Amino acid sequence: MASVTLENVNKRFGTTRVIEDVSLEIGDGEFVVFVGPSGCGKSTLLRLIAGLESITHGDLMIDDQRVNNLTPPERGIGMVFQSYALYPHMTVHDNIAFGLKLAKSDKQTMEERVSQTAKILQLDNLLDRLPKALSGGQRQRVAIGRAMAREPKILLFDEPLSNLDASLRVQTRNEIAHLHERLGSTMIYVTHDQVEAMTLADRIVVLNEGHVEQVGSPRALYEQPASRFVAGFIGSPRMNFLSVTGRTAGEAGCQISIPGLGDQVLPRRMENDDESLTLGVRPEHLIPAAATGESGFKILNVEYLGSEAYLYLQVPDGEALVCRTEAPCPFTRGGRVTLTFDAHRAHLFDRDGHALPMIAAPDTQPAPAQATTS
Amino acid sequence: MTLRRLQAILLKIGFWLLVGVLMLYAIFPFYYAVVTSLKPSSELFEVSYWVDSVDLSNYAAVLSQPAFLAAIRNSVVVAISVVAIALLLGLTAAWALGRVRFRGRTTVMILVLGVSMFPQVAVLSGLFEVIRTLDLYNSPGGLILSYTIFTLPFTVWILTTFMRQLPDELEEAAIVDGASPWVTLTKVFMPLLWPAMATTGLLAFIAAWNEFLFALTFTLTDSERTVPVAIALISGGSQYELPWGPIMAASVIVTVPLVILVVIFQRRIVSGLTAGAVKG
Ligand SMILES: Nc1ncnc2c1ncn2[C@@H]1O[C@H](COP(=O)(O)OP(=O)(O)O)[C@@H](O)[C@H]1O
Ligand SMILES: [Mg+2]
Numbered sequence: 001m002a003s004v005t006l007e008n009v010n011k012r013f014g015t016t017r018v019i020e021d022v023s024l025e026i027g028d029g030e031f032v033v034f035v036g037p038s039g040c041g042k043s044t045l046l047r048l049i050a051g052l053e054s055i056t057h058g059d060l061m062i063d064d065q066r067v068n069n070l071t072p073p074e075r076g077i078g079m080v081f082q083s084y085a086l087y088p089h090m091t092v093h094d095n096i097a098f099g100l101k102l103a104k105s106d107k108q109t110m111e112e113r114v115s116q117t118a119k120i121l122q123l124d125n126l127l128d129r130l131p132k133a134l135s136g137g138q139r140q141r142v143a144i145g146r147a148m149a150r151e152p153k154i155l156l157f158d159e160p161l162s163n164l165d166a167s168l169r170v171q172t173r174n175e176i177a178h179l180h181e182r183l184g185s186t187m188i189y190v191t192h193d194q195v196e197a198m199t200l201a202d203r204i205v206v207l208n209e210g211h212v213e214q215v216g217s218p219r220a221l222y223e224q225p226a227s228r229f230v231a232g233f234i235g236s237p238r239m240n241f242l243s244v245t246g247r248t249a250g251e252a253g254c255q256i257s258i259p260g261l262g263d264q265v266l267p268r269r270m271e272n273d274d275e276s277l278t279l280g281v282r283p284e285h286l287i288p289a290a291a292t293g294e295s296g297f298k299i300l301n302v303e304y305l306g307s308e309a310y311l312y313l314q315v316p317d318g319e320a321l322v323c324r325t326e327a328p329c330p331f332t333r334g335g336r337v338t339l340t341f342d343a344h345r346a347h348l349f350d351r352d353g354h355a356l357p358m359i360a361a362p363d364t365q366p367a368p369a370q371a372t373t374s
Numbered sequence: 375m376t377l378r379r380l381q382a383i384l385l386k387i388g389f390w391l392l393v394g395v396l397m398l399y400a401i402f403p404f405y406y407a408v409v410t411s412l413k414p415s416s417e418l419f420e421v422s423y424w425v426d427s428v429d430l431s432n433y434a435a436v437l438s439q440p441a442f443l444a445a446i447r448n449s450v451v452v453a454i455s456v457v458a459i460a461l462l463l464g465l466t467a468a469w470a471l472g473r474v475r476f477r478g479r480t481t482v483m484i485l486v487l488g489v490s491m492f493p494q495v496a497v498l499s500g501l502f503e504v505i506r507t508l509d510l511y512n513s514p515g516g517l518i519l520s521y522t523i524f525t526l527p528f529t530v531w532i533l534t535t536f537m538r539q540l541p542d543e544l545e546e547a548a549i550v551d552g553a554s555p556w557v558t559l560t561k562v563f564m565p566l567l568w569p570a571m572a573t574t575g576l577l578a579f580i581a582a583w584n585e586f587l588f589a590l591t592f593t594l595t596d597s598e599r600t601v602p603v604a605i606a607l608i609s610g611g612s613q614y615e616l617p618w619g620p621i622m623a624a625s626v627i628v629t630v631p632l633v634i635l636v637v638i639f640q641r642r643i644v645s646g647l648t649a650g651a652v653k654g
Contacts (some may be wrong), residue, residue: 050550052546052549052550071549071552072549072550073551073552074554077550078550079550080546080547081543081546081547082543083541083543083546085541085543085546085547086547087544087547087548087562088566089565089566098548098551098553098561099550099551099552100590102551102552102553102557103552146547146551147550150551150552
């Protein structure tokens with residue numbers, strides 16, 4: 001097994017910088033997910049690690065050995081491609097055995113490895129089929145088998161689930177998690193889907209326009225996003241954002257006045273007074289209560305999902321607020337609600353999108369601050 | 375109602391008439407050659423479109439000529455060599471032009487196309503000098519060289535087009551599996567390019583098999599002739615007699631291999647010619 005270290009890795013295509021100064025340490029046996037919007041450079045970063053693209057500047061180490069100039073097999077990686085890229089004219093058996101044949105393993109070892117791989121991935125009965133006679137999920141497993149067969153130290157996945165339908169995606173996701181547990185090899189996984197990232201990763205690397213926004217466990221990213229970008233990217237439905245102005249309120253943190261929600265003090269440290277900030281609150285941290293008369297927010301829509309419901313609330317200017325509540329709920333479209341939220345679970349971002357640091361420890365939870373419409 | 379039905383029937387008749395005319399136009403010359411070749415020379419100038427009695431004397435006459443047999447052998451050697459060389463060079467060139475990004479790729483492609491636009495006559499004397507210098511005059515080598523020059527451009531173009539359609543990830547999967555470019559080309563790409571290779575190979579074979587001008591110019595002795603020249607040079611008992619019977623028999627003999635090849639590769643050719651049209 002192997003660890004992977006990136007030191008100030010850069011990639012340029014012509015004059016466009018696609019990867020900028022990425023430094024990262026991936027531990028032995030870790031499952032790391034690169035996530036980010038389409039075009040942010042996830043695949044490119046993965047291909048740099050694989051050895052399919054050359055590194056313009058910086059160092060890539062696998063187990064303390066600099067591997068910038070090694071070929072993919074020399075680096076000891078296996079890769080699962082987005083389109084699977086199975087060899088169409090070869091049977092499942094030959095697809096899995098191709099790499100072993102090229103590595104000149106003797107016939108017996110080869111057959112053992114193939115049948116072992118096939119057993120792990122439940123491909124035993126399909127070994128004589130051609131890829132065109134397989135379903136999407138089976139092709140996916142063959143692609144994984146081909147990547148695994150040479151027992152690489154590091155397995156790389158580039159959006160492996162994006163060609164599967166929704167239910168198969170959940171199933172295969174679980175199989176990949178199980179496979180990681182079973183093989184124990186280092187895995188690096190690329191996806192644009194934050195749900196996949198959250199469910200699979202030991203650690204998530206959020207990429208944005210070629211640089212690393214934040215690295216951390218799924219929980220850390222969810223609870224303490226370092227930037228507005230991460231806050232908006234991780235979590236579904238998305239975090240609510242509101243423009244506010246803030247004033248320092250001494251040791252207590254930062255006082256903000258929220259249009260429609262009144263004044264409130266958040267335990268966040270801010271540097272400059274009277275700054276325009278962005279408040280971020282996740283839908284599940286907004287607590288709705290029935291309002292009387294014309295106070296509060298108008299309910300634009302209620303999405304009922306069985307175990308929970310989402311309220312879409314009208315804001316005078318800006319995007320509708322989303323608020324999660326237990327279902328069934330007493331709220332109906334056209335009604336009005338007031339909102340409260342836990343000040344410790346709200347986030348503040350400065351003009352550049354950086355999160356303001358927390359003052360008190362997040363585990364000491366005071367009673368929710370009350371906020372009502374003015 | 376009946377009018378419409380009549381119209382439909384007339385349309386159908388018209389369609390099949392047209393097909394018939396086209397078939398006749400395409401096949402009749404060959405059919406007439408077959409018919410002629412099966413007649414004894416005494417009946418040659420009686421016009422008939424049917425074979426009453428099969429007479430194989432023309433075939434016997436042709437096949438007993440050592441020069442004709444040598445010509446067939448030469449043609450086979452030349453055509454197969456041209457196909458093999460053109461496919462090998464075409465495939466490797468197509469790999470470079472279709473899969474490797476380098477500066478001047480488009481220029482090379484246009485140059486390749488440009489070469490194929492010269493008429494044969496234009497390069498005849500120059501090529502003659504080249505062949506003389508290389509000491510290939512009056513040998514199959516000279517013909518192989520000159521045919522390959524004319525075959526390569528379209529081989530490279532067609533194979534490059536097909537090569538470009540193969541997905542990048544397939545090549546990358548092979549690289550990750552540890553395949554060298556040569557292994558990728560032969561073990562991964564070549565099996566997928568079979569239809570294109572069958573198509574280009576057959577076209578190259580037919581071109582080499584039928585070529586006349588170079589074959590006439592670059593060979594001197596009967597033992598080095600290829601079939602088209604040999605047939606043209608079949609002569610009768612006197613200067614005033616053209617031995618149509620043996621000529622027709624020889625033509626039929628050399629056409630049959632082509633027909634067989636086309637039938638064998640027919641499905642491949644069709645899929646090769648249309649493969650680029652729709653995304654698979
Ligand atoms: N071979 C290439 N040449 C030039 N630009 C490229 C190449 N590959 C990727 N890019 C560019 O790099 C950026 C990141 O691409 P990619 O890593 O594929 O994004 P992602 O996988 O995150 O969607 C894109 O803007 C893309 O256009
Ligand atoms: Mg990608």
